[in-house]
Amino acid sequence: MPPEALTARTSPAQRERPTAIVVVLCAAAFMAMLDVFVVNVAFTAIGRSFPGSSLPDLSWVLNGYAIVYAALLIPAGRLADRHSRKRGFLVGLAVFTLASAACAAAPSLWWLVAFRVLQAAGAAALTPASLGLMLTALPPERRAGAVKVWATTSSLAGALGPVAGGLLVQVSWHWIFLINLPVGLLAFAAAHRLVPDSRDESVVRTPxxxxxxxxxxxxxxxxxxxxxxxxxxxxxxxxxxxxxxxxxxxxxxxxxxxxxxxxVIDPALFRVRTFVWANITVLVFCTAFGALFFSVVLWLETAAGFSEIRTGLAIAPGPLMVPIFAAVGQRMARRVPVGLLVALGNLLFCAGTVMLAVGASTDPRYMTQILPGWIIIGIGIGLALPGMIGAATSDLPRTQAATGSAVVNTCRQLGYVLGVAVLIAVLGSLDGSSHHVRTAFQHGWWLIALAAALSAATALGIRPAQATTTVQRPARGRSRVSARLTRRQ
Structure with missing residues (x-):
């Protein structure tokens, strides 16, 4: 990559604080993901606050956010690449934080959906800019580890989100949004002081x-x-x-x-083999994950009759497995090809979901029918997720860092939208006998297991060029197509 293609303005203090930079950027990404998991747990409480709202109507609190987030990630990433990644990050963080306060004050369901859309716009600006800033601010030897940490923050959000949501809903569901205010303000102040700016001067067109x-x-x-x-x-x-x-x-x-x-997307990106297969895998995996997380929350709160706080505690063990086995997966990746590791994780995801479907009954028992499969699912996600996210951008040049990460996150959000939408279609209104409800959830879980198995198959196509060339020939670590991408810029 020619040095003039990328500018990064750093002070001596900023260059000496790579760990602090990672913490600040991951904290903002963590906040955006935490909101997703917290809202899932608060779903039933939100419905009670707006009497007469159907399950399909309430689903737009989730899908409205995910749709706008998915649509804006790529152009937001391109704008950050062109103008200023730091400015894009700070503006996105400010919008997300203010929209969170508006969500807490929403007078009706559709006002809440509207403010969630505004939240999504802020999250779409800060997410790709945060990864782009990380890749340009850190020394080369720290980038790969930092990307995995960044990817794993969503796992930590998944572990803490349900418990935090359950606790906050005991006071009021409005607090699931108000909690973003102090976090957002602190992250804004820290990022403004610590994070160096960067942009790609070769990008001259508006997306x-x-x-x-x-x-x-x-x-x-x-x-x-x-x-x-x-x-x-x-x-x-x-x-x-x-x-x-x-x-x-x-x-x-x-x-x-x-x-x-x-x-909106450079077509040359789709000639990078690993980028294509990783994004296909992410899309299918997140379709399964989006449906599964929502389904387990609904199953616990409807069929099992759990309260929000009990649901949050019951959900936590699965996501807690994710960061643990993400670390295990990072060690395994030294000996096991990343595509095979991701496939193994997704097969475990599939197996855990099959256990949920087979064990479902009209008298749900958490310890024997839900917890074992849920823990296996968490182990599988921990092995698969960091590899998918890291491999998706591994063969791209740094000039495409924010845009490439935006495509990956777009696929994630598309998956969540499809997963929730398909699940709502399969479950229906959940009116009727306990036998009918059980059968509906079983159908949903079998479909989710099928999607997880498909994502295991597509993962075998993930074969980063850097995986075999970086140690001996770091200068040739990216594919020829990636080099063409740089020249095109």
Whole structure:
């Protein structure tokens, strides 16, 4: 990479504090992910605050956030690359923090959804900028470890989020948003002082914002069709129109990517083999994960009759396995190819979900029917997730750091949207006998297990070039396509 392609302004104090920089950037990413897990646990309490809200309507508290987050990640990453990664990070953090306060004050369900959309816009700005800043601020020998730490923060959020959500909901669900205020303010002040700025001076065009809008409409239409399909009739005009809009949107995005000089995604990225297979795996994995986490929370609070705090405590053991086995996976990665390690983790994810489906009964028993499978799922995620995220950008040049990470996170959010939407479609209204409810959840878990098995198969295509060349020939650590990406910039 030519040195003039990237600028990073650092003071001596900033260069001496790489650990502090990692902590600050990961703290902001952690806050954005924590909010997702906390809202899952508070879902039932939010529904009680807005009487008459159906499960499909309430699902937009989750899906509205995920759709906008997914649509804006890539253009936000490109804008940060072009203008200022630090400015993009700070603006995103400020918007997210202020929107959190607005969510806490929301007077109705749809106002809450609207403020969640604003939250998502802030998260979409800070997430790719945080990884881009990390990769440009740290010395080369610390980057790989820092990326894995950054990826694992979502796992830690998953471990703490349910418990924190359960505790906060005991006071009021409004506190799940208010807790972001002190964290956001502290992270803003620390980032402003410690984190050096950087940008890619070779990026001269504004990204395709129209394409990003079309992407949001397409994702929203697909989610709407899946969530409302049962109520509208799967072959009804409204459902078919929603799916038609989604298909048309995908076609428009594909055309704009291939023809425009400033596409929302650089098509050259998709000629990097590891990038493609890692993103496919992330998409399928997160579809399974998004559906599974939400399903287990609903199962505990509806079928098992757990309170929010009890649900949070019951959820915690699975996510607690993730950072532990992420560390185990990092040691295994020295001897086991990353694609094989990710496949192993996803197979464990599949096996744990099968255990949930087989063990489900009309009289749920947490210790014997839920906990064993849930722990195995957490172990599998710990082995798979850091490898997926790290491999996705390993063969890309640093000039594409923020944009590449934005694509990865877009796939994550797309997966969450699809997972929640498909789960809502499978579960229906959850009205009826306990036998009907059990059967609905079993159907959902079998579909999730199938998605996890598919993600294990696609993981075998993850074969980073750097995995075999970095030790002996660091100068050749990236693929030829990555080099072409740099020259194109």
């Amino acid at each position: 395709d914002l129209t394409g990003a809008t079309v992407l949001a409409v397409a994702i929203g239409a697909a989610a709407l069709g899946l969530v409302k399909g049962d109520a509208w009739d799967w072959t009804g005009a409204r459902t078919l129109t929603a799916f038609g809009v989604a298909i048309l949107g995908v076609a428009v995005i594909a055309a704009r990517i291939s023809r425009r000089p400033d596409p």
